[in-house]
Amino acid sequence: MADMLASLVIRCAPDPLDPEAEHKALRLAAKGDGALSCFTGIARPDSMTSDAVQAMMLQHYPGFTEDSIKQGVAQARQRWPDLQHVHIVHRVGEILPAEPIVFVGTSARHRRTAFLATDFLMDWLKSEAAFWKKEMTASGAIWIEPRAQDYADKARWQSGDKDEYDRS
Amino acid sequence: MQIQLLFFGAFGDVLAEGPRDFADGISAKDVAAILANENAAFAAIYAKKGSRIAINQTICPPEQFLKDKDILAFLAPVSGG
Numbered sequence: 648m649a650d651m652l653a654s655l656v657i658r659c660a661p662d663p664l665d666p667e668a669e670h671k672a673l674r675l676a677a678k679g680d681g682a683l684s685c686f687t688g689i690a691r692p693d694s695m696t697s698d699a700v701q702a703m704m705l706q707h708y709p710g711f712t713e714d715s716i717k718q719g720v721a722q723a724r725q726r727w728p729d730l731q732h733v734h735i736v737h738r739v740g741e742i743l744p745a746e747p748i749v750f751v752g753t754s755a756r757h758r759r760t761a762f763l764a765t766d767f768l769m770d771w772l773k774s775e776a777a778f779w780k781k782e783m784t785a786s787g788a789i790w791i792e793p794r795a796q797d798y799a800d801k802a803r804w805q806s807g808d809k810d811e812y813d814r815s
Numbered sequence: 816m817q818i819q820l821l822f823f824g825a826f827g828d829v830l831a832e833g834p835r836d837f838a839d840g841i842s843a844k845d846v847a848a849i850l851a852n853e854n855a856a857f858a859a860i861y862a863k864k865g866s867r868i869a870i871n872q873t874i875c876p877p878e879q880f881l882k883d884k885d886i887l888a889f890l891a892p893v894s895g896g
Binding site: 688705706708710711714737748749769772773774775776777778779780790791792793797 | 821823824825827828863865869872888890891892893894895896
């Protein structure tokens with residue numbers, strides 16, 4: 648399914664993430680589409696334990712992680728067949744507070760598909776894609792697990808109430 | 816037979832990766848039981864909702880049997896984005 652897109656970019660890398668450059672690359676790729684929707688996730692300075700975060704460590708499983716993202720993209724394409732371009736860039740390695748950690752950009756002829764697909768793909772990255780996030784604070788390191796809210800966000804897409812999210 | 820063990824997320828803090836010999840015909844679940852018996856921290860992470868197993872980069876049910884040189888990865892609950 649994912650290969651039926653006009654283009655698919657999935658990149659997991661330790662390099663700094665430049666959301667503006669990623670937006671521009673998507674815009675240039677998506678010529679002819681009427682809608683781009685882009686989301687950038689930023690590393691927060693506050694931790695799960697209220698201590699200040701010194702850094703985060705993002706681990707992935709090369710090959711497996713990219714495949715786990717492709718599964719989410721395939722589901723998005725199945726839900727919204729008019730989805731055209733998908734660009735997903737995820738930092739791995741050490742990330743400092745306030746640095747961009749993830750970029751998800753999608754394009755389609757009309758806005759609703761782009762909005763919804765970006766939202767869906769972020770929920771997928773939060774609770775299904777193979778990343779592991781560790782927060783480092785002055786009092787130690789802690790592995791972050793999906794919150795109940797993350798599972799609830801993803802469950803929205805399994806409700807079968809398609810109209811709730813596909814209303815144009 | 817020799818199995819390559821990989822540990823991701825919290826699993827990586829409690830066990831070291833590498834090749835290890837197991838009896839022929841063992842399942843992933845059996846390997847998990849051996850590791851859990853050796854290491855209580857591993858057992859606690861394995862019991863968590865969201866912990867999964869992959870064999871040769873494919874998510875598998877724990878009951879799946881292993882072959883010589885398989886790569887068995889223990890995946891702690893994920894958290895991307």
